[in-house]
Amino acid sequence: MALRLKPLDKQVIVITGATTGIGLATARMAAEHGASLVLAARDETALSLLVGECREAGAEATYVVADVGDEGQVRELAAKAIGSFGGFDTWINNAGASIFGRMLDIKMEDNHRLMNTNFWGVVHGSLEAARYYTQKPRDFGGVIINLGSAVSDRALPIQGMYSASKHAVKGFTDALRMELEEDGAPVAVTLIKPGSIATPFPEHAENYMEEEPTLPPPLYDPRVVAEAILRCAVKPHRDMVVGGGGKMIAALGQIAPRLADKAMEASVIRQQKSGQPEHRQRFALNSPTQDMRETTSYPSHVSKSSIYTQSSFHPLLTTAVIAGAVLGLAALSGKASPNKFRRH
Numbered sequence: 001m002a003l004r005l006k007p008l009d010k011q012v013i014v015i016t017g018a019t020t021g022i023g024l025a026t027a028r029m030a031a032e033h034g035a036s037l038v039l040a041a042r043d044e045t046a047l048s049l050l051v052g053e054c055r056e057a058g059a060e061a062t063y064v065v066a067d068v069g070d071e072g073q074v075r076e077l078a079a080k081a082i083g084s085f086g087g088f089d090t091w092i093n094n095a096g097a098s099i100f101g102r103m104l105d106i107k108m109e110d111n112h113r114l115m116n117t118n119f120w121g122v123v124h125g126s127l128e129a130a131r132y133y134t135q136k137p138r139d140f141g142g143v144i145i146n147l148g149s150a151v152s153d154r155a156l157p158i159q160g161m162y163s164a165s166k167h168a169v170k171g172f173t174d175a176l177r178m179e180l181e182e183d184g185a186p187v188a189v190t191l192i193k194p195g196s197i198a199t200p201f202p203e204h205a206e207n208y209m210e211e212e213p214t215l216p217p218p219l220y221d222p223r224v225v226a227e228a229i230l231r232c233a234v235k236p237h238r239d240m241v242v243g244g245g246g247k248m249i250a251a252l253g254q255i256a257p258r259l260a261d262k263a264m265e266a267s268v269i270r271q272q273k274s275g276q277p278e279h280r281q282r283f284a285l286n287s288p289t290q291d292m293r294e295t296t297s298y299p300s301h302v303s304k305s306s307i308y309t310q311s312s313f314h315p316l317l318t319t320a321v322i323a324g325a326v327l328g329l330a331a332l333s334g335k336a337s338p339n340k341f342r343r344h
Contacts, residue, residue: 003141003188005089005234009034012088013233014081016068016125017095019046021199022147025226025294026092031059033230038081038088040066041095042288049292060085068095068121069113078128090143090233091129093122097285098162098201100272101208110206111161113285118165119172122146126176126189133187134180141186143233146173150195150246154253157264158209158272177238188236194225195246198295198302202274204284212278216271217300218245224306237312244308 013030017023018039027039031054039054039061041047047063054061064080066073081088096118099106126144133142152170155163170191177189196215199222207213220243228242241247253260295302 012085023094025222031057037061039063069116074124093125098205100213153250190232191239195243200296206283206285212274214274
């Protein structure tokens with residue numbers, strides 16, 4: 001039997017990492033649609049401002065100061081949702097951070113901190129939500145939405161540990177989905193895989209490079225991701241790539257992995273360096289962000305929509321888009337040779 005999900009204006013939605021980037025865009029868009037919100041992040045001032053903003057938009061909202069790497073704090077987040085609204089319908093594990101730099105240069109404590117947020121934070125939130133959804137019979141199903149990345153499918157040099165964390169998120173999410181389905185649990189589990197999104201992500205990342213980091217094009221507005229997330233909150237989807245650029249590089253990696261390696265070595269490392277000297281003394285990996293910004297400026301064009309992502313909600317269109325991309329990549333791999341790229 002198909003899983004019944006509530007419309008957005010009847011849902012209670014939990015969002016981690018809610019005060020910046022994709023989380024902030026999703027919170028604002030959900031409030032616009034009338035959802036009730038339980039928002040989590042590490043900075044109380046930003047959370048309080050966001051809750052006030054959501055209430056002004058007509059939505060009910062509350063917040064919890066929480067570090068998702070701490071299982072006990074995630075449990076308190078679930079308890080706040082239950083205490084405030086009687087439960088929740090969609091749980092969005094969005095909190096995350098990155099490190100820019102070569103893996104041989106990075107302190108191990110920073111690697112552990114990243115994994116605590118990006119991977120264990122998703123595990124803590126997903127399991128807490130799954131336990132709630134399965135503890136008693138429900139008239140409507142629950143939704144768990146985990147933020148992976150295009151690098152869940154294809155690793156990115158200079159963000160190696162971030163890539164590793166998102167590979168781990170994909171493996172965990174896929175396994176959890178199968179276990180819940182086999183049990184017949186009333187839960188939809190979705191993995192969202194954004195490409196390069198024009199958020200303050202590089203500004204918040206830990207940086208071991210001498211230059212300020214940036215993201216490789218093509219770039220997409222965070223509200224493109226927020227729309228995909230909220231669509232999956234009302235209609236189950238196994239996974240969803242946001243942005244055709246991420247899908248293309250993943251497809252190239254499957255068709256011609258060594259060609260993809262060489263292409264990324266030749267261009268993607270350079271594309272993650274802004275050319276501006278690093279001047280920051282504080283990074284968000286170990287300190288909460290306070291700026292409440294969805295976006296920031298990039299030299300590259302930022303797309304306000306994604307044809308590929310829109311087509312993903314329509315299976316026939318998706319098949320046509322993927323088929324065209326695969327044919328193009330196959331032709332490319334037949335003409336190009338890894339020997340054409342410079343050796344290091």
